[in-house]
Amino acid sequence: MRQGPLAGRYPAVAAMVTLALIPYLALSAAMDPLVPIISAQLHMSAQAMSLSSGLGNAAYAVGTVLAVQFAQHLPQRRMMLVYAVLLVVGSVTAAAAQNGGMFICGHVLQGLATSMLLIAAAPPLTIGFPRENLRHTAVIMNMCVFGAVALGPFIGGVQAESHAWRPLFWIIAAIALVALVMAALTFEDAPPADLDAPRDMTAIGLASVGCAAAFVGASQLTSHGFGDLAVSAPMLGGLALIVVLIVYQFRARRPLLTIRTMLTSSIPVAGVGVALFAAAASVAATALTAEVFLQTFSPVQVGLIYLPELGGAVVMAFVFGFVISRKAMHYLPLVGMALLAAGILLFRMALPANQPLALVASALTGLALGATVAPALFVAGFSLQSNSLQRVFAIIELLRAVAAFMVAPIFAYFAASASGGLTQGTDDALWIGFWLAVGGAAFGVVVYVLSGARPQTPDLDRFLDGESPAWYSPPLLARIRRGVPSPVVTERAAASVPEHQGASESGGPVLIAYDGSERAACAIRQAAAQLSTLRDAVVVCVWQPVDVGFIPTGAGHFDADQATEVRRAAEQTAAHGARLAETAGFTARGAAIEAAPTWKGIIEAADRHHASLIVVGPHRRSGWLGHLEGSVAASVVAHSPTPVLVVPEQTGAWLSPELERSRA
Structure with a gap:
């Protein structure tokens, strides 16, 4: 491998990532x-400039999906x-542009590549190092x-x-060239992630069409009214x-993006x-207020007004680095939304x-942005x-781009067309941004409460090793949804399966992970000893590329x-597991299931085979569900929905002491 x-x-790879991301993001701001x-x-109209920004932002959003697809079938580092x-x-191309078309093409390429x-x-920077x-x-x-976005107004x-x-x-082109040099110096050849993955041209x-239409429609607000067909048709059609x-991705059998798992x-x-709430609310706090300040101050003075935003982003970046391995990471986005609301009020x-x-207000907004979007991204990831992290980043950046870059021209239009003038329109937009910040904080709290989610210290070792998520995330709204018990109720339900009961009345096979x-x-072996009636068994090995997910029993290298x-x-x-089950007394067959996370593959396999017991x-580990339960089992x-038999490690009993106590 070259x-x-x-x-x-690590320092060289980190420098490469930094230099690759800063140019377009700083330039946009x-x-x-x-x-x-x-x-x-360049003899471009205001509408043409707005269209350039819209197409560049659309390219940025579409690039997230394209990058995931290319990673499946093309050598990943070569594509980088x-x-x-x-x-x-x-x-x-943008720096040397001689006309509007050349400038727009360059800007679109910048957004797509970034x-x-x-x-x-x-x-890879996140999970590829210790x-x-x-x-x-x-x-x-x-x-x-x-940081790049916060620095943008001052540079501009x-x-x-x-x-x-x-x-x-x-200067932006020179930075991009240095990023290319660093990408070559840090090159480490890697094969495609999964050559058997479907080519999802529908997604x-x-x-592509949705983002392009939505952003083009929003950019038309520079010269058209909100109710004009040139605005509403592409914008609403694109959003649809x-x-x-x-x-489509939620329902797909092998989706390109992990929508179903996340939602x-x-x-x-x-x-x-x-x-998403933070991205939309922050637009009102920065882009709109800058337009008002430009009526009084020079561009460089306005840039200086927003320079504390960079300081706030720097401070919060280090705070985030400190709490990323702690339970406090869950609270950081909530703190960020409170800071954002306070910053908007001061604006x-x-x-x-x-x-x-x-x-x-600028300093508070910088603190808020550093505490919300990136921490929320890692909380989701x-x-x-860990092998889903690329798709998680893609989903969040796609939706964040839609929330931030589409809201900006809409807010700008309503502020500029307000009857009380730009200042009054911006004031009204700031109120909307304030309530978006408050609503975002409330949304996160409500989801945690109604789902039974709890702030947990992330198990980073298991996450980086690809064994499991960093913490347990219960099903969405588990406490109020019918047929989806809360985590505590589900745990007790597992303990209530009568001892020595081998299968339900349906007579389906036993599925063994x-x-x-x-x-x-x-x-x-312990399952065979505890079940009163042995029956057919399906022995399932769940796997995924890169992180594998199992210990190979053969001696061959792969x-x-x-x-x-x-x-x-x-x-x-x-x-091999099926042979062990046969020896133990089951009538068994083996099945290899590609899935991530592992627990999802086990449940889907149980449903597919109509299993009566898993x-x-x-x-062995400590954690939220006890000292003996592992994260996959939890x-x-x-x-x-299928009864689960949990066999603790190196014990003859099939229920852990914690589960037995919960039955009492």
């Missing part, structure tokens, strides 16, 4: 004061080099996204003061297609919801030209297995990145 001279070195200058030099080249080409680099480079580097990754991710104001725009764009088509994309689990839903008081209050470990083999080789090893492991043998117990 490698660059700096491959595997710096554009507003440069629009009149660019328009005059391609994305870096596209970023350089787009940046040079999101692809984010999806391709950020997850645990002690994770806090540094948290700081870097926060700074790359929100300084550049606008000189009545030029190309120097900034050439790509829905994302994005909703169709989510529903049926409480903590990911809370995290995604908070991120209202600062209008039209109170500079001291605006500086304080930690709720799934087997991962090749000695504890799983022990579970097979490449964990090659899905076909992992599947073959999983089939051999399942067959047998699992968890690791999730199976919490989610499965």
